[in-house]
Amino acid sequence: MNIELFDFELPEELIAQTPLKERDASRLMIVDKKSGDITHSRFKSLIEYVSPGDCLVLNDTRVMPARLYGVKEETGAKVEVLLLKEKEGNVWETLVKPSKRVKVGTTLNFGNGLLKGTCVGTLEHGGRIIEFQYEGIFLEILDQLGEMPLPPYIKEQLDNKERYQTVYSREIGSAAAPTAGLHFTDEILENIKNKGIHIAFITLHVGLGTFRPVSSTNITEHKMHAEFYQMTEGTARLLNEVREKGGRIIAVGTTSTRTLETIAGKHGGKFVEESGWTDIFIYPGYNFKGIDGLVTNFHLPKSSLIMLVSALAGRETILRAYEEAIKEKYRFFSFGDAMLII
Incomplete structure (x- = not known):
């Protein structure tokens, strides 16, 4: 299957650079995956398209302020470090810019010595393995010194860090937000529960590989990045009960989808x-x-x-929906508008 089948022209001005003032003020396109029909609404009206007995599955991961700015201790040269994945203890896989300046043995200084890191190894893609030294609690220091690692297509600064977190985020570990969840407010979640719609939580820590383009011309040759996921016994029990009673399981975001499909795929649904x-x-x-x-x-x-959403609704239906979204000037990507495929 050729990658060109999933290409489309997107005007740059439709790439949302900042979040809307109100989370739930975004638009909502509803796509009927059987008929291909498209309806336009607002995210506040999501509840109208979900029925009592259905279950929304939310990813409760929380984004780390994983971008650090520091200097080489020996020379004072500036460096930027992006935390990718904790290997063990205080040892992390990272991306470093400029990476050529940071060789094994190089010591980096952040926040005037509040945090230090020593390069102890290299990675295949040019990344660095860094062991950190500090006093206190690492996540508190990170919260003090770090910045949110916004996607590369967002050029604006984010005034409020919490706008790149979902209101239900709690499990720290992502390098990027599960952005479909950014539209939800506490009020919407409460209304969903009051209607008799179930809410379940899973965790998938989003890696920066989520922004990596598919480089293979034949998409079947593409190798996906690995991400850590977790499902509790309570969530598993609820989802099985929803299915047994004829309710629908509606994933909020591609990260929730990948978690649910991984587990259901291994255990016969x-x-x-x-x-x-x-x-x-x-x-x-x-x-x-x-x-x-x-x-x-x-x-x-x-x-x-x-490609994932095309698998669910059909490639032609999705490309037609995207064409209509562009015509109607929907906002795209992380801080953009939403789609419900049902």
Whole structure:
């Protein structure tokens, strides 16, 4: 399957650079995956399209302020470090700019010595393995010194860090936000519960690989990045009960989708308490086993994310929906508008 099948022209001015003042003020496109019909609404009206007995599955990961600015201790040369994944203890896989300046043995200084790091190894893609030294609690220091690692297509500064977090975020560990969840407010969640719609939480820590373009011309040759996921026994039990009673499981975001499909795919369509790493790649032809619907944002051309939504609703339907979104001037990507595929 050729990657060009998932390309489209997107005017740059439709790439949302800042979040709206109100989270739930975004627009909502509803796509009927069976008929292909498209309806326009507002995110505040999401509840009208979800029925009592259905279940929305939210990813409760929390983004780390993972971008650090420091200097080389020996020369004072400026460096930028992006934390990717904790290996063990205080040892992290990172991306460093400029990486050529940071060799094994180099010591880096952040916040006038509040945090120090020593390069102890290299990674295949040019990254660095850094062991950090500090006094106190690492996450508190990170919160003090670090910045949110916004996607590369966002050029504006973020005034309020919490706008790149969902209101229900709690499990720290992501390098990027599960952005479909950014539209939810406490009020919407309360209204959902009051209508008899279930809410379940899973955790998938989003890696920066989520922004990595699919470089293979034949998409089946693309290798997905691995991300850590976790499902509790309570969530598994609730999801199985929803299915048994005929309710729909609606994933909020592609990250929730990848978690649900990983677990259901391994256990014959059932959900179990489980944690691990997933590199599942979902593209047209995939047989969904875990979800019935999806809340998502509008994605990059040729990305693994547009391939995932095309697998659920059909490639032609999705490209037609994107064409209409562009015509109607929907906002795209992380701080953009939402789509409900149902």
